[in-house]
Amino acid sequence: MSEIIDECLRRLDQSLGYLEQALGGLSEEQVWYRPRPKMNAIGNLCLHIAGSEYQHLVSGIGGRPFKRNRPDEFLTRSGYSPEELLGQLREVREESREVVRALTQDDLERGVTIRHTAEAGMNDYTWSIQKILIGATEHYSYHTGQIVYAAKLLQDTDRHLLNWKHYD
Template sequence: MFLRYSHKKLLEQYWPRLRGAVEPLTDKQLWWRPNEASNSIGNLVLHLNGNVRQWLVSSFNGHKDERDRPLEFSEREGISAAELLERLGATLDEASNVLKRLTADELVAPMEIQGYHVTGLDAVYQVVEHFGLHYGQILYIVKMLTGADLKLYRELNAAGRSDLSAAHP
């Protein structure tokens, strides 16, 4: 149940909404940052890609960790929204496969990721929680830059309730 819900949040809710919000952005909007202490949408997408790849894909597939986390934040331009989303989409496809095949034994097994001693359960939870945090930041920046209503909850009726009989928060 935990893995199904994690998959649903990450791949059926956060990812399509993030992709839809970022696809129409100009390069200037993608790489805009209010100050040097803040990240651009482009940096956050690179960072999400690095985090998901490191914590889910590489760790559970036994691949060498080749993440360059500082580079995720030092990029300033030159990568289009389409390319960033393609990279993240490919990583999320791999993450989806991992989430679909994980076993209870893998969830309780000890791991070391990014210097942290965690279990598989910790790793999955970290990725979903971390993605949700930066997904929210990205949507806020998109709304600030564009003034657009992203229509994220189209299934809600006028009373703010889901009309979908099987909907869950």
């Protein structure tokens, strides 16, 4: 396996670990809380990154059937507990890990077309597998940061969720 493949998997797994810590202390009501009506809840962001990871890594690179309803990721208002959301994220990760670990250095330059449904309002595009891996990892990390920050705002203590040293 190449260094870029190893590093993308490491960072995706690291972000999933952060999500496990962040969601572990939240109630179902908290994961669906929206500070304002047009803002996403933590639950929406979890559905979104699971859908995006599946679309790009499992379906796009892995060639497995496309199954994503992107608008529903943002329109959903409840119905999943923190444990169910984490279960979805873990399930997708296992599928994507299987796909990504099978890649070779030569695969990284191969172009793959990422398809979108009409209701997603996005155009299809073709990128190299390397660019898809980097983009998917960055996207996942970006939303992980949003989720961790929102979870900190919702928690009842001043405990640092990721156990990093912060100075008061």
